[in-house]
Amino acid sequence: MMRGMVRLALSPRIRRSPFYDATIAAGASDFTVYNKMLMPMSFGDLRGEYDALTQRVAMWDVAAERQVQISGPDAHACAQYLSSRDLTTMVEGQGKYVAMCDHDGVLLNDPVLLKLSGDRYWFSIADADMLLWCRAISAEQGFDVEVSEPDVSPLAVQGPLAEDLVAGLIGEEVRSLKYFWFLETTLEGIPLVVCRSGWSKQGGFELFLQDGTRGTELWDLVAAAGASYGIAPGSPNHVERVESGLLSFGGDTTQGSNPYEAGMASFVQPNIDQDFIGKAALQQVLADGPTRLLVGLEVGADIGDEWLLPVRTPVLLGETQVGTASAIVWSPRLERTIGIAQVDRSVVEAGESVMVSGQRGMHTASITSLPFT
Amino acid sequence: MMRGMVRLALSPRIRRSPFYDATIAAGASDFTVYNKMLMPMSFGDLRGEYDALTQRVAMWDVAAERQVQISGPDAHACAQYLSSRDLTTMVEGQGKYVAMCDHDGVLLNDPVLLKLSGDRYWFSIADADMLLWCRAISAEQGFDVEVSEPDVSPLAVQGPLAEDLVAGLIGEEVRSLKYFWFLETTLEGIPLVVCRSGWSKQGGFELFLQDGTRGTELWDLVAAAGASYGIAPGSPNHVERVESGLLSFGGDTTQGSNPYEAGMASFVQPNIDQDFIGKAALQQVLADGPTRLLVGLEVGADIGDEWLLPVRTPVLLGETQVGTASAIVWSPRLERTIGIAQVDRSVVEAGESVMVSGQRGMHTASITSLPFT
Numbered sequence: 001m002m003r004g005m006v007r008l009a010l011s012p013r014i015r016r017s018p019f020y021d022a023t024i025a026a027g028a029s030d031f032t033v034y035n036k037m038l039m040p041m042s043f044g045d046l047r048g049e050y051d052a053l054t055q056r057v058a059m060w061d062v063a064a065e066r067q068v069q070i071s072g073p074d075a076h077a078c079a080q081y082l083s084s085r086d087l088t089t090m091v092e093g094q095g096k097y098v099a100m101c102d103h104d105g106v107l108l109n110d111p112v113l114l115k116l117s118g119d120r121y122w123f124s125i126a127d128a129d130m131l132l133w134c135r136a137i138s139a140e141q142g143f144d145v146e147v148s149e150p151d152v153s154p155l156a157v158q159g160p161l162a163e164d165l166v167a168g169l170i171g172e173e174v175r176s177l178k179y180f181w182f183l184e185t186t187l188e189g190i191p192l193v194v195c196r197s198g199w200s201k202q203g204g205f206e207l208f209l210q211d212g213t214r215g216t217e218l219w220d221l222v223a224a225a226g227a228s229y230g231i232a233p234g235s236p237n238h239v240e241r242v243e244s245g246l247l248s249f250g251g252d253t254t255q256g257s258n259p260y261e262a263g264m265a266s267f268v269q270p271n272i273d274q275d276f277i278g279k280a281a282l283q284q285v286l287a288d289g290p291t292r293l294l295v296g297l298e299v300g301a302d303i304g305d306e307w308l309l310p311v312r313t314p315v316l317l318g319e320t321q322v323g324t325a326s327a328i329v330w331s332p333r334l335e336r337t338i339g340i341a342q343v344d345r346s347v348v349e350a351g352e353s354v355m356v357s358g359q360r361g362m363h364t365a366s367i368t369s370l371p372f373t
Numbered sequence: 374m375m376r377g378m379v380r381l382a383l384s385p386r387i388r389r390s391p392f393y394d395a396t397i398a399a400g401a402s403d404f405t406v407y408n409k410m411l412m413p414m415s416f417g418d419l420r421g422e423y424d425a426l427t428q429r430v431a432m433w434d435v436a437a438e439r440q441v442q443i444s445g446p447d448a449h450a451c452a453q454y455l456s457s458r459d460l461t462t463m464v465e466g467q468g469k470y471v472a473m474c475d476h477d478g479v480l481l482n483d484p485v486l487l488k489l490s491g492d493r494y495w496f497s498i499a500d501a502d503m504l505l506w507c508r509a510i511s512a513e514q515g516f517d518v519e520v521s522e523p524d525v526s527p528l529a530v531q532g533p534l535a536e537d538l539v540a541g542l543i544g545e546e547v548r549s550l551k552y553f554w555f556l557e558t559t560l561e562g563i564p565l566v567v568c569r570s571g572w573s574k575q576g577g578f579e580l581f582l583q584d585g586t587r588g589t590e591l592w593d594l595v596a597a598a599g600a601s602y603g604i605a606p607g608s609p610n611h612v613e614r615v616e617s618g619l620l621s622f623g624g625d626t627t628q629g630s631n632p633y634e635a636g637m638a639s640f641v642q643p644n645i646d647q648d649f650i651g652k653a654a655l656q657q658v659l660a661d662g663p664t665r666l667l668v669g670l671e672v673g674a675d676i677g678d679e680w681l682l683p684v685r686t687p688v689l690l691g692e693t694q695v696g697t698a699s700a701i702v703w704s705p706r707l708e709r710t711i712g713i714a715q716v717d718r719s720v721v722e723a724g725e726s727v728m729v730s731g732q733r734g735m736h737t738a739s740i741t742s743l744p745f746t
Contacts, residue, residue, distance in 0.1 A: 008381035009403040009414035010683030012699045013500060013624040030382040033406035036500070036623070041382035103512040108505065127386060127409070129502035132481065136509030139476040139650075149628075250409070251386040255522075277512075310383030326385045 014038060017063035018153045018215025026223075026233040034064035034127045041235045050239050050332060052232035053202055057161040059222050060235050062199070062206065063153035063215070067122040068111075068130050070138070072145035078138050079121040083113060084259065084282055086272045090115045095180030095195060098123075099259040099268050100130065105281030107259050108133060110249045112180055112197055122152070124197075126249035137277065152193070154206040155218060156236075161229040162204030169225040170194055174205065182208075187221060190214045199236045201244035201371070239329045242340055245296065245370030252294060252326045252340055254312075258282065260290035261342060263370060292323070293348050296368040297339035299328055299356065315341050315365075316355040322347045325356050331372070338372055339365065387411060390436035391526045391588025399596075399606040407437035407500045414608045423612050423705060425605035426575055430534040432595050433608050435572070435579065436526035436588070440495040441484075441503050443511070445518035451511050452494040456486060457632065457655055459645045463488045468553030468568060471496075472632040472641050473503065478654030480632045481506060483622045485553055485570055495525070497570075499622035510650070525566070527579040528591060529609075534602040535577030542598040543567055547578065555581075560594060563587050572609045574617035574744070612702045615713055618669065618743030625667060625699045625713055627685075631655065633663035634715060636743060665696070666721050669745055670712035670738040672701055672729065688714050688738075689728040695720045698729050704745070711745055712738065 008031060015037040017023070028040035040061050043049060052058045070078050080087045083098040090096060092115055100109045100123070109130050111123040123130060135147045157166055166174050170185060174194055177183065182195035193208035209218050223231060241248065247263055259268045259282070270282035297315075315323030323343030331338050339356065347354065348367055355362045381404060388410040390396070401413035413434050416422060425431045443451050453460045456471040463469060465488055473482040473496070482503050484496040496503060508520045530539055539547050543558060547567055550556065555568035566581035582591050596604060614621065620636055632641045632655070643655035670688075688696035696716030704711050712729065720727065721740055728735045 006381050007403045008379050009405050010379070011405055011624060012683070012685045013621065014405070016684065030380045032382050032384055032387070102508055129505060132502060132506040133509050135475055136506050137513065140510065140513035248386065251384060310385070311389065312385045
């Protein structure tokens with residue numbers, strides 16, 4: 001399953017996570033670079049990592065999911081201007097999945113936004129230098145805020161047994177957290193934000209470590225508490241996220257994608273009263289409909305575990321490219337081959353079958369909605 | 374020399390260069406991720422790559438040095454607002470090394486800026502999403518420009534024989550190009566910008582490929598023309614750049630570094646009439662002097678080829694951290710161990726000796742100016 005690997009030359013330019021030493025000790029074998037930080041992508045047994053995630057509980061170093069902190073008197077106004085969603089009713093302890101767009105309505109990032117207090121927010125970002133974007137906007141708009149990257153590093157605990165584990169470790173109060181809501185606490189003196197979130201549909205939490213010197217300590221506490229639940233180290237799981245239809249920003253999106261083309265329609269509110277970046281452009285997309293859609297592919301080929309696409313591949317109708325596939329996997333849960341692609345809306349609406357090119361040639365695929373069921 | 378390597382999990386989120394296939398065919402073994410693109414860092418023989426660069430000629434896939442194009446009626450005004458240097462006298466065909474700063478004077482990037490025409494500029498950028506920064510600024514300022522990433526991928530040809538090679542391949546007119554000046558041309562129909570530039574002090578050019586479908590073709594033409602000069606594939610060379618004191622943005626710089634703390638004092642002009650981002654903050658730094666300086670280290674240890682620091686390491690005076698070292702190498706040219714660090718100005722001015730921590734313990738180092746001589 002380890003095809004398409006090359007060696008990574010380390011560099012002071014590429015940061016190590018506070019959990020790096022712990023993940024190496026736990027057998028991390030393959031990494032990606034995400035927000036200029038090393039992030040483990042495998043511990044050498046992708047199927048075993050999938051099974052732990054979907055049947056028991058998994059722990060992931062997702063410190064590379066960096067926070068952009070907006071703090072100061074204008075924090076709310078600034079966060080609202082940066083987000084294409086109504087934040088009026090947000091309260092302390094609540095998170096929301098938001099689209100950040102440019103002035104043309106192009107999707108720049110799909111963070112979870114956490115409201116720490118009335119004057120402090122975190123955008124928990126996907127792979128892009130949103131710190132630059134937020135600094136430019138806040139300075140040019142004259143918002144009275146500080147935009148910074150705080151010492152915050154998430155550790156994800158995901159899977160059907162995650163809640164029992166985290167409740168035992170942190171306290172029963174985590175059970176009452178709604179999705180994307182969080183609480184601040186300490187564990188053995190380690191300052192944490194505990195949020196019901198994570199990049200899977202298996203349930204679980206992200207423990208936002210607020211002291212980068214204590215990564216190994218937190219990792220070891222979670223591993224020890226998880227032993228009786230069969231916890232295993234893993235990483236954001238490519239197969240599970242395709243099954244669950246979770247967006248990989250920068251992977252599934254292509255240049256110029258707007259949120260409607262990235263499956264984020266239900267998280268975008270262009271007709272609210274508040275002003276935000278890209279509002280007029282998104283109103284136009286809403287009126288016209290997007291030109292492309294993020295869809296599932298049912299691929300007519302039993303490819304086994306071999307096709308974990310490391311590159312994008314064209315989606316064809318006859319000889320015309322009508323889209324781009326960004327993932328094709330064999331699903332253990334569905335016992336068939338599925339994928340994710342961005343495809344022209346006209347082709348999707350006509351219910352056309354398409355072709356995708358793979359390592360062994362062309363395969364027929366039918367289009368379906370996400371998530372897979 | 375390949376210590377500190379891990380495997381890189383490939384992903385659609387991480388782009389391949391137009392030269393990727395050619396570099397794999399030529400034996401590229403180790404990559405970094407730079408501007409979300411794979412960039413070769415070794416072909417398996419770092420000393421041989423150094424010798425080719427310093428004695429003959431080397432070719433590097435530096436497509437990851439992406440361009441941010443500013444085009445339209447306000448292109449000049451926008452480029453000036455983004456650059457802390459007087460661009461008034463720049464003419465078509467000229468490039469300049471510029472600092473891009475934020476509103477607090479913090480260095481965000483150290484690109485070469487190319488003026489293609491009165492209404493079209495390229496920032497040829499180091500590793501950061503400057504496209505986001507430039508889009509935010511231009512939209513908020515209301516500049517009548519388009520900010521885009523064009524289909525442009527540099528291939529560097531560097532070394533003492535580079536000029537003869539490129540003159541033979543492209544034409545004798547390249548010999549009269551001044552540093553950072555360029556011309557537009559074609560080679561076998563391949564559209565190119567040929568610039569006297571590159572991240573070494575060995576002389577040479579960067580061939581900016583303007584058609585991403587023709588990467589292998591250009592690579593093969595350069596390799597064939599270079600055969601009689603003893604050309605070898607390589608990459609931005611860590612040892613040579615330390616010897617030459619070239620800045621690695623994001624590696625040598627730390628959070629909050631201003632251009633004066635990054636060795637860019639001679640490229641920053643805070644007292645010009647033009648308005649640009651960070652002007653007042655940089656005037657203040659110029660008046661007060663920077664608090665840190667980028668310096669060379671003469672390390673009192675014969676470490677051989679073993680110490681190609683993959684992480685930053687503290688610089689100590691007694692038990693106090695007074696700086697951060699980002700590179701320690703053994704220099705074949707100088708036949709001694711040298712490094713690059715950012716150190717508190719007071720320590721530099723007092724002429725203090727410092728200590729740097731390495732894999733085998735602590736080493737004494739004296740501080741010197743850059744470049745090494």
